[in-house]
Every structure is written in C-alpha cells, then in structure tokens.
Amino acid sequence: xxxxxxxxxxxxxxxxxxxxxxxxxxxxxxxxxxxxxxxxxxxxxxxxxxxxxxxxxxxxxxxxxxxxxxxxxxxxxxxxxxxxxxxxxxxxxxxxxxxxxxxxxxxxxxxxxxxxxxxxxxxxxxxxxxxxxxxxxxxxxxxxxxxxxxxxxxxxxxxxxxxxxxxxxxxxxxxxxxxxxxxxxxxxxxxxxxxxxxxxxxxxxxxxxxxxxxxxxxxxxxxxxxxxxxxxxxxxxxxxxxxxxxxxxxxxxxxxxxxxxxxxxxxxxxxxxxxxxxxxxxxxxxxxxxxxxxxxxxxxxxxxxxxxxxxxxxxxxxxxxxxxxxxxxxxxxxxxxxxxxxxxxxxxxxxxxxxxxxxxxxxxxxxxxxxxxxxxxxxxxxxxxxxxxxxxxxxxxxxxxxxxxxxxxxxxxxxxxxxx
Amino acid sequence: xxxxxxxxxxxxxxxxxxxxxxxxxxxxxxxxxxxxxxxxxxxxxxxxxxxxxxxxxxxxxxxxxxxxxxxxxxxxxxxxxxxxxxxxxxxxxxxxxxxxxxxxxxxxxxxxxxxxxxxxxxxxxxxxxxxxxxxxxxxxxxxxxxxxxxxxxxxxxxxxxxxxxxxxxxxxxxxxxxxxxxxxxxxxxxxxxxxxxxxxxxxxxxxxxxxxxxxxxxxxxxxx
Ligand SMILES: Nc1ncnc2c1ncn2[C@@H]1O[C@H](COP(=O)(O)OP(=O)(O)O)[C@@H](O)[C@H]1O
Ligand SMILES: [Mg+2]
Numbered sequence: 182x183x184x185x186x187x188x189x190x191x192x193x194x195x196x197x198x199x200x201x202x203x204x205x206x207x208x209x210x211x212x213x214x215x216x217x218x219x220x221x222x223x224x225x226x227x228x229x230x231x232x233x234x235x236x237x238x239x240x241x242x243x244x245x246x247x248x249x250x251x252x253x254x255x256x257x258x259x260x261x262x263x264x265x266x267x268x269x270x271x272x273x274x275x276x277x278x279x280x281x282x283x284x285x286x287x288x289x290x291x292x293x294x295x296x297x298x299x300x301x302x303x304x305x306x307x308x309x310x311x312x313x314x315x316x317x318x319x320x321x322x323x324x325x326x327x328x329x330x331x332x333x334x335x336x337x338x339x340x341x342x343x344x345x346x347x348x349x350x351x352x353x354x355x356x357x358x359x360x361x362x363x364x365x366x367x368x369x370x371x372x373x374x375x376x377x378x379x380x381x382x383x384x385x386x387x388x389x390x391x392x393x394x395x396x397x398x399x400x401x402x403x404x405x406x407x408x409x410x411x412x413x414x415x416x417x418x419x420x421x422x423x424x425x426x427x428x429x430x431x432x433x434x435x436x437x438x439x440x441x442x443x444x445x446x447x448x449x450x451x452x453x454x455x456x457x458x459x460x461x462x463x464x465x466x467x468x469x470x471x472x473x474x475x476x477x478x479x480x481x482x483x484x485x486x487x488x489x490x491x492x493x494x495x496x497x498x499x500x501x502x503x504x505x506x507x508x509x510x511x512x513x514x515x516x517x518x519x520x521x522x523x524x525x526x527x528x529x530x531x532x533x534x535x536x537x538x539x540x541x542x543x544x545x546x547x548x549x550x551x552x553x554x555x556x557x558x559x560x561x562x563x564x565x566x567x568x569x570x571x572x573x574x575x576x577x578x579x580x581x582x583x584x585x586x587x588x589x590x591x592x593x594x595x596x597x598x599x600x601x
Numbered sequence: 602x603x604x605x606x607x608x609x610x611x612x613x614x615x616x617x618x619x620x621x622x623x624x625x626x627x628x629x630x631x632x633x634x635x636x637x638x639x640x641x642x643x644x645x646x647x648x649x650x651x652x653x654x655x656x657x658x659x660x661x662x663x664x665x666x667x668x669x670x671x672x673x674x675x676x677x678x679x680x681x682x683x684x685x686x687x688x689x690x691x692x693x694x695x696x697x698x699x700x701x702x703x704x705x706x707x708x709x710x711x712x713x714x715x716x717x718x719x720x721x722x723x724x725x726x727x728x729x730x731x732x733x734x735x736x737x738x739x740x741x742x743x744x745x746x747x748x749x750x751x752x753x754x755x756x757x758x759x760x761x762x763x764x765x766x767x768x769x770x771x772x773x774x775x776x777x778x779x780x781x782x783x784x785x786x787x788x789x790x791x792x793x794x795x796x797x798x799x800x801x802x803x804x805x806x807x808x809x810x811x812x813x814x815x816x817x818x819x820x821x822x823x824x825x
Contacts, residue, residue: 187712198700501696504657505710505758506685508678595652598692 188511191502192518199491203523206487209480210527210578211534214570217473218535221566223542224469226559228462235455237334238392240301240424241433243454244440246281247447250274279305284420287444291425296432299332301325303422304409310402311373311381312364319360319400321374323409326355332426335403342368342388352408354384358391359399374412382412393549477577480527484520484581492516492589499589500597513590520582521575528574532567604669605765605798606631606654611663613649623649624661625821631766631800636792638809639802641818647802650818651770654800655690656680668765685714689759691769697743697751697758703730704739707757714762722761729757733787749780756787767791769801773808785811 196203250272256262281287284302291300304323309316326344329335336344340358347355354372366372371383384404391398410419427433433450440448452459492499499512543560611627614620623646631637639647652658654665656672659680665673672683684690697706707726711717717725730736733753738746746754752772759767767788773781785808791797792813801812809815817824 184713184715187709187715194700497696498698501698502709503681504655504684504690504692504696506681506713508681510678511681511713595658598652598657598696599648 183511183514188514189518192515192522195491195495195515196519196522199487202487202490206480206483207523207527207530209483210477210524210574211531213473213476213480213577214528214531214574215534215538216476217469217570217573218532218566219538219542220469220472221570222535222539222560222562223558224465225563225566226543226561228465229561230555230559232462234393236430236451237337239451239455240333241427241430241451242425242437242440242448244281244287244423244425244444244446244448245421246279248274248279279421280415281420281423281446283444284423285418288420288423291423291440294436296427296429296436298426298428299328300423300425301328301332302406302420303424304406304413304415304419305421306409306413307377308412309375310360310364311375312366315364317360317363317400319357319402321354321409321412322401322403323406324403325406326403329403333424338390338392340389340391342386344388346387347403347405350385350387352382352384353387353404354408355388355390355403356386357398357401358389359395360402361386361389363399376412378414380412380414384408473573477573481577481581484523484578485585487523488516488520488582488585489588491519492585492592495589496592496597499592500594503592503594504598509590512592513586516586516589517579517582520578520586524574524578524582527578528571531574532570535570536562536567602632602634604630605633605635605667606800607666607669608650608654609664609666611650611653611661611665613646613653613658613661623821624653627663627821627823629816629823631798633765633798634792634796635814636788636799636812637801637814637816638812639800639816639818640804640806640809643804645818646821647818648770651768651800651802655688655768656684685710686762687765689756689762689764689767691752691755691759691767691772693771693774697754699742699744701743702739703735703741703743703746703754706743706754707761710758711761726757726761729760730754733757749776749783752776752780752784753787756784760791764797766798766800769799769803771802771804773803773805781805781808 254267254269254272256267256269288300288302291297301324306321306323308319308321310319324335326335326347330344339355342355344355347353354374356366356372360366364372366386368386368388370386372386373381373383375381390401390403392401407417410417413419425436427436430451433452437448437450437453440446502512502515503509539560539562542558543562545558546556547558548556607630608627611624612622613624615623627650639650641647649658653661656665659677663673664671667683667687672680675683697703698709701709704723704726707729708722711722711725712719727736727739730739733756735750735753735757738750738754743751743754752775756767756772773784776784788799788801789811792799801808803809
C-alpha cells in the first residue's frame with residue numbers, strides 16, 4: 182500500500198527547500214519543450230506552406246496526349262514481310278494533334294469514380310501577345326475559371342481582378358503579371374493575341390495572374406475554354422489536357438496507371454512529378470526532432486544531476502525514513518515524484534512558452550513574391566504536438582529520475598546510521 | 602507475562618575486510634513492560650545486535666520473534682511495516698528531518714501507517730509532545746531546537762504508533778547529565794505507566810543500574 186499523501190508532501194518539502202536548483206532543473210525542461218513546440222509548429226507550418234505551393238495548384242493526375250513516335254510502324258502490319266527482319270531509319274512522330282479524343286466522355290467517366298473529386302478540361306495553346314509594335318511569345322490556357330478556383334486554388338494566384346470576372350466576360354483574359362509589366366498593361370486594357378495558325382483576336386484584360394515563378398508569369402495567361410477554342414477555330418469538344426483532383430492523394434499512382442492503359446493517353450500522377458518534395462519534408466521533420474530530443478536529453482541530465490545531489494544531501498533523511506518504517510519503494514517514489522513534479526511543471530511551462538512563441542511568430546510579417554497568399558510566417562499549431570511534447574517531458578524526466586531514485590531505494594540505513 | 606521480543610541463536614558475521622564473527626549465539630527475551638538495558642565495552646557488538654533486532658539489518662543467522670511471531674526472513678516491505686507499527690527506535694544522535702516542524706516529525710510514522718485520520722494523528726502527536734513537556738515546540742522547525750529537546754522529540758516520534766517495544770542505541774550518550782536523567786525518567790514512566798517494553802543500549806552505569814535488567818555483552822556474546 183502506497184500512501185501518496187505523505188510521499189508527495191515529503192517530495193514537495195524537498196523541492197521547496199531546494200527551490201533554486203529545482204527551478205533550474207525545471208527550466209531545462211521548459212527550454213527543451215518550449216523549443217520543441219516552437220520548432221515543430223514552425224517547421225510543419227513551413228512544410229505545409231511549401232507543399233501547398235506545389236500541391237494546391239498541381240493536379241493529382243495530369244492527362245494529355247504525348248507527341249511521340251508510334252511504336253508499331255506500318256511495315257510490321259504488312260503480312261508479306263511478317264517473317265523478315267525490318268529496319269526503319271529515322272522514325273519521326275506522326276504530326277498528330279494534341280487533342281484528347283473523346284475528351285468529354287473521359288471526363289464524365291472519371292467524375293463517376295468515387296475517388297475523384299473533380300476532372301477539369303483545359304485547352305493549351307501557344308500564342309503571341311501583341312500590343313502596339315511589341316510581340317511576345319507565350320502560352321494561353323483555356324479553363325473553366327470557377328472550377329479551377331474551387332479545385333486548384335486559382336484564386337490565390339490572381340493578384341488583381343477575379344476569376345468571376347473572367348468567367349462573366351466574353352473574350353476576356355487573365356494576363357500573366359510578367360507580360361503585363363513588359364507591355365505596360367493595366368486591368369481593363371485590351372491585348373491582342375495571335376495563334377500560330379494566324380489571325381488576331383483582341384481580348385479584354387480582367388485580371389493579373391502571379392504564380393510566384395517569374396519565368397511562368399512572363400508567358401502564361403488564362404482565358405475561358407470557349408474563347409480559346411474559338412481562337413483556335415476548333416469545336417467545343419477540343420480538349421488538350423484533363424486535370425484530375427482526388428480525395429486522397431495516395432490513389433493518384435494506381436489511377437494514373439489505369440487511365441494510361443484504358444485510354445492510351447499519358448497520365449502523370451503528382452507523386453511521380455514532385456518526388457523531391459517529400460524528401461524536403463522528411464529532412465525538416467528530422468531536424469525538428471533531432472534538435473528537440475537533444476535539448477531534452479540535456480534537460481534530462483540536469484534533472485539527473487539535481488536528483489543525485491539531493492539524494493546525496495538527504496542520505497540521513499533517507500536512513501531515518503527507513504528506520505521509522507518507510508520501505509525502499511516509498512523512498513524511491515519520493516524521489517521519482519520529485520523528478521516527475523519537475524518534469525510536469527517544466528513541461529507545462531514549456532508548452533505555454535512554446536504556444537506563446539509560436540503565436541508570436543505567426544504575427545511576424547513575412548511577405549514574398551513567390552507566395553502571394555502568405556502575409557506572415559507560417560505556423561501550424563496542432564494539439565497533437567502539445568500531447569507529444571508533454572509525453573516527451575514526462576518520459577525524459579522519468580528516465581532521468583529512475584536511476585537516482587533506484588539508488589535511494591537501495592541505501593542501507595544501517596550503514597548511514599553507523600557512519601555518524 | 603507475555604514475551605514481546607525474542608532472539609534465538611543469532612549469529613552474525615562481517616565478511617569484509619576480514620571474516621569476523623561479531624555476534625555469537627545470542628539468546629534472550631524481553632517481556633511486556635520490562636525495561637532492559639544492554640551494557641558492554643565499545644566494539645562488543647551492541648549496535649550490531651540492535652540493528653538486527655530492529656529489523657533494519659537482515660544479514661544474520663538465527664530467529665527473531667516479535668510478539669511471538671517469527672519475522673526473520675520476511676520480505677523488506679513487510680519488515681518496514683513491522684518496524685513502522687511495532688518498533689520505536691531512538692538513536693544516539695537525534696535524527697529528525699530538519700526541514701519539517703517538530704509536529705510533522707512526530708506525525709510522520711503515523712501518516713506512513715495510515716490507520717488514522719490526519720486530525721487523529723495530529724491529536725495523538727500533540728498528546729505525546731505534552732507527555733514529554735515539549736508541546737510548546739510543536740510548530741518549530743526541527744533544526745531550531747536544542748539537543749535534549751530533539752531527543753525528546755525522537756522519543757515522541759518513536760511512541761506515535763503505540764509500538765510494542767522501544768529500542769535505543771545510547772540515547773543519552775550525547776546528552777548532559779540533566780537531560781540524560783530526564784530521558785531516563787521518561788523511559789521509566791513509560792515502562793511503569795504504559796506497560797511499554799524498552800531495550801536500551803547504554804554506557805552509563807547509573808542509568809543501567811536503575812533499569813529492571815542489565816544484559817551484559819562481551820565479544821559478541823551475552824554474559825549470564
Ligand atoms: N560494516 C562493518 N564491517 C566490518 N566490521 C564492522 C562493521 N560494522 C561494525 N563492525 C565491527 O563490529 C564490531 C561491533 O561493532 P558495534 O556493534 O558497532 O559495537 P558497539 O556498538 O558495541 O560499540 C566492531 O569491532 C566493529 O569494528
Ligand atoms: Mg555502538
């Protein structure tokens with residue numbers, strides 16, 4: 182039977198009479214846990230931001246028609262030469278159109294799939310921007326603006342104007358900010374575009390697009406899918422790309438493989454396209470945990486030290502306690518409780534300080550051209566970090582307290598009493 | 602008359618630094634209400650014997666009975682309990698927990714035993730302090746009282762759980778004659794009025810002569 186009242190009251194008295202050392206040991210834990218919380222909130226915030234930078238605007242599966250040489254050359258279909266060895270030199274791809282055949286039925290088919298959140302058609306083409314005497318080469322992509330906002334956060338990258346304006350205005354264009362700067366254009370101005378096949382089409386500028394990647398912003402513009410089809414002189418079933426967003430990114434690879442087989446199209450999943458991003462995330466997590474664990478180990482040594490010292494100083498008290506009927510286990514619990522109290526107080530303080538620091542960092546301005554939506558440092562505060570941090574504190578103090586308290590348990594009162 | 606403490610064929614060896622037979626076939630009893638003293642030259646094994654009798658030292662041969670129950674070979678948890686409930690120990694040096702008050706020191710063994718409420722324990726502790734004429738010290742820090750007072754506090758602490766026997770290892774060895782007299786009178790009264798058994802190691806001839814029985818020791822043996 183353990184009498185916690187008396188054990189805790191002795192532990193408390195010991196700690197209070199050594200308040201300075203206790204405070205220093207607790208501050209060690211506070212420092213470790215505080216740093217862990219701050220670091221992990223900041224690092225995961227950064228991870229999420231960087232991942233979102235890519236993931237938000239990148240389709241989980243991108244389907245298009247690759248221009249590549251046919252694997253089967255006509256000669257192999259000719260029965261008379263079946264048994265012979267045919268060599269064809271200088272194979273060139275057939276000048277096939279980029280169009281996805283049956284694009285609209287494929288989209289309908291994909292949207293029926295339970296794993297798919299949405300499949301959006303696009304028409305990509307190369308054009309020239311013309312204003313006065315300037316001509317710039319660039320890309321124009323025809324989209325459904327409202328759906329793109331919903332699924333691929335296009336809205337985050339519109340710095341002036343809006344997706345609604347693009348949707349609602351005939352013959353309108355969302356111009357890349359780099360093009361606008363080069364050509365000194367404002368929202369409301371007109372820009373003329375010319376497809377490669379020829380012809381000139383005036384489009385009204387309803388907004389500017391800024392992805393944060395300067396090279397892209399200097400060429401890329403968006404328009405309604407119908408407008409682009411009209412510019413190209415194509416029918417309204419002309420689609421060059423399909424972008425698919427899934428509910429769960431893990432399904433991307435298997436579904437992409439299925440699409441490639443079923444429709445004889447190129448389907449690239451996001452993980453294959455952005456493999457390097459996971460590596461970055463992993464390394465940042467590794468740094469966070471390595472630093473935090475190091476700090477906690479240092480804090481643990483602090484606790485180990487103070488308990489050892491305390492036990493050395495309290496040798497006589499331990500002998501008396503044992504002589505008047507406290508068992509070795511009681512004595513061990515007294516010193517274990519001291520370690521745990523230090524860990525608890527230090528840990529809770531650390532959580533508070535970590536929370537405070539994270540909240541503070543979250544208000545510090547952080548503006549960058551690359552990510553127009555971010556105004557302050559990204560911080561990701563999650564309850565699970567606090568649970569992990571607290572468990573960390575308790576675990577490290579438990580380990581630090583265990584050895585010294587074990588020693589106290591084993592102290593032979595007779596030896597101590599004889600020694601005086 | 603009932604027997605409170607009985608030692609049968611107790612032998613003890615110290616193996617280090619050299620093999621040394623320190624207690625040789627110790628046999629004796631302490632009856633209820635008996636005030637016995639142990640005398641003998643320094644180094645003859647009195648303290649060693651007392652540590653065995655008080656259950657703190659378990660490294661010995663032979664049998665030890667407390668209230669006619671064999672306690673040799675019990676596990677340490679049980680021995681702690683027996684020590685807590687049935688044995689009061691008074692040292693030569695006044696071992697108190699210096700960071701606690703006098704009252705807290707006296708209450709400690711009862712709190713550990715946990716048989717009574719805090720109020721009852723506090724009341725009992727005040728009673729013991731009154732009996733020893735030191736109730737005015739109750740709220741003082743243990744490190745702030747004199748040697749004679751500390752020894753009386755230690756006796757109060759030994760009494761708090763109403764033990765079967767009080768053991769003392771030269772409890773007056775460190776006190777002046779006035780305080781030593783005082784402590785003796787307390788022991789005497791406890792044995793006469795409360796029917797408590799006492800087993801006290803002493804060097805003081807006068808002290809021993811006033812007890813009910815003197816157990817003489819020499820070279821680890823009891824002389825009859
Ligand atoms: N831990 C020990 N190891 C070896 N010898 C010891 C130890 N403790 C005591 N002794 C020896 O045992 C003998 C008895 O000691 P002790 O019981 O303290 O004597 P007393 O209390 O009668 O003066 C002494 O000779 C002492 O030197
Ligand atoms: Mg001695």
